[in-house]
Amino acid sequence: MTTTDGVAVTKRALHEISRGYVKTALLRTAIDLRLFDGLADGAEAGALALERSVDERALRIVLDGLTAIGLLCKDGARYHLPPGGEEFLLSSGPHYFGGAVRLGASDWEWDAQRRLTDAVRKGGTVLEQHYLTPELEYWEDFAEHTTWFNNGAAELLADQLVPWAEGRDSVDVLDVAASHGAYGFSFARREPKARIWCLDWPNVLPHTRRNAERFGLADRLNLIPGDMFSVPLGGPYDIALVTNVLHHFTEETAVRLMTRIATAIKPGGRVVVVGHTFRGGEDPRQNPMPFLFSVSMLAQTHDGETHSVGTYERILTASGFTGTRLHTGPAAQHTVFIAEKA
Numbered sequence: 029m030t031t032t033d034g035v036a037v038t039k040r041a042l043h044e045i046s047r048g049y050v051k052t053a054l055l056r057t058a059i060d061l062r063l064f065d066g067l068a069d070g071a072e073a074g075a076l077a078l079e080r081s082v083d084e085r086a087l088r089i090v091l092d093g094l095t096a097i098g099l100l101c102k103d104g105a106r107y108h109l110p111p112g113g114e115e116f117l118l119s120s121g122p123h124y125f126g127g128a129v130r131l132g133a134s135d136w137e138w139d140a141q142r143r144l145t146d147a148v149r150k151g152g153t154v155l156e157q158h159y160l161t162p163e164l165e166y167w168e169d170f171a172e173h174t175t176w177f178n179n180g181a182a183e184l185l186a187d188q189l190v191p192w193a194e195g196r197d198s199v200d201v202l203d204v205a206a207s208h209g210a211y212g213f214s215f216a217r218r219e220p221k222a223r224i225w226c227l228d229w230p231n232v233l234p235h236t237r238r239n240a241e242r243f244g245l246a247d248r249l250n251l252i253p254g255d256m257f258s259v260p261l262g263g264p265y266d267i268a269l270v271t272n273v274l275h276h277f278t279e280e281t282a283v284r285l286m287t288r289i290a291t292a293i294k295p296g297g298r299v300v301v302v303g304h305t306f307r308g309g310e311d312p313r314q315n316p317m318p319f320l321f322s323v324s325m326l327a328q329t330h331d332g333e334t335h336s337v338g339t340y341e342r343i344l345t346a347s348g349f350t351g352t353r354l355h356t357g358p359a360a361q362h363t364v365f366i367a368e369k370a
């Protein structure tokens with residue numbers, strides 16, 4: 029296959045791409061106005077407009093737009109949810125996507141992308157408030173709304189660590205930049221000896237604690253508020269988790285952080301790194317997600333990007349870890365790297 033196979037620029041595709049933000053706006057509006065909840069049993073625009081106290085003509089236009097992009101179905105004048113709607117679009121659904129929309133399509137993320145051209149000129153974010161800003165408010169929303177995103181990789185991680193932890197006397201876990209804490213908590217639910225130390229900015233940790241309470245793990249939780257590059261880490265720990273963090277930085281900065289973390293792990297202990305990756309050298313069309321994620325990192329960090337598998341392996345080796353193995357699964361969007369403290 030050559031790199032041009034199956035590729036052709038068409039006017040239609042360009043229209044789609046240049047107006048992609050209209051789709052985002054429709055989804056955001058539907059979540060803001062709880063339109064999907066109002067259509068759980070099907071409804072006409074007039075009835076829903078009355079219920080939601082909005083303009084009927086405007087709502088009809090929005091509902092038709094949502095139908096046009098496949099998020100609603102329409103029979104005559106009645107709108108209803110398509111297959112999958114109950115799971116993802118109803119606020120009571122098991123995998124409700126509303127939180128993810130509030131975050132991924134937030135004003136802040138839109139603003140960052142709007143300034144992508146400036147970021148390209150500069151070589152990194154031009155935002156005053158960006159991912160590396162201490163106690164960024166955005167991370168509070170992240171801690172509240174992204175838990176379910178990570179479940180595939182969190183389960184994968186637990187599958188690998190639970191058998192290893194079984195024979196150990198203690199299973200103390202440091203979760204660096206823990207946010208919602210879902211990775212450590214998913215593991216701790218399956219390993220009763222596990223105690224978790226969650227490190228994050230002080231404004232985020234109340235959300236971490238609430239999540240631990242939801243998981244029934246509050247009595248096994250300890251909090252370390254502060255900057256991961258300078259706060260005392262405590263320890264030594266049996267396991268350290270560094271999930272979805274290293275793409276904020278260059279390889280050099282990642283090695284500096286991981287070398288620091290290595291000092292807090294017992295010899296023979298384990299480190300788990302999770303992130304979006306690509307193999308290196310592949311055509312981005314084959315696996316668009318990590319490449320598009322890298323664009324977000326360009327707009328939101330000084331020098332972060334999606335790292336390749338090879339870069340993650342180099343970071344771990346240079347930071348004093350050995351025997352790196354990587355795990356991926358069909359449900360996990362991320363790759364899980366597990367290595368041993370030498």
Ligand SMILES: C[S@@+](CC[C@H](N)C(=O)[O-])C[C@H]1O[C@@H](n2cnc3c(N)ncnc32)[C@H](O)[C@@H]1O
Nearest residue numbers: 167205206207228229232254255256257271272
């Ligand atoms: C992308 S989230 C990753 C959260 C979680 N580990 C996960 O896998 O979803 C990044 C987290 O790092 C935290 N963070 C960023 N810079 C930090 C720093 N210098 N010290 C401590 N936490 C930091 C943020 O508050 C946020 O909760």
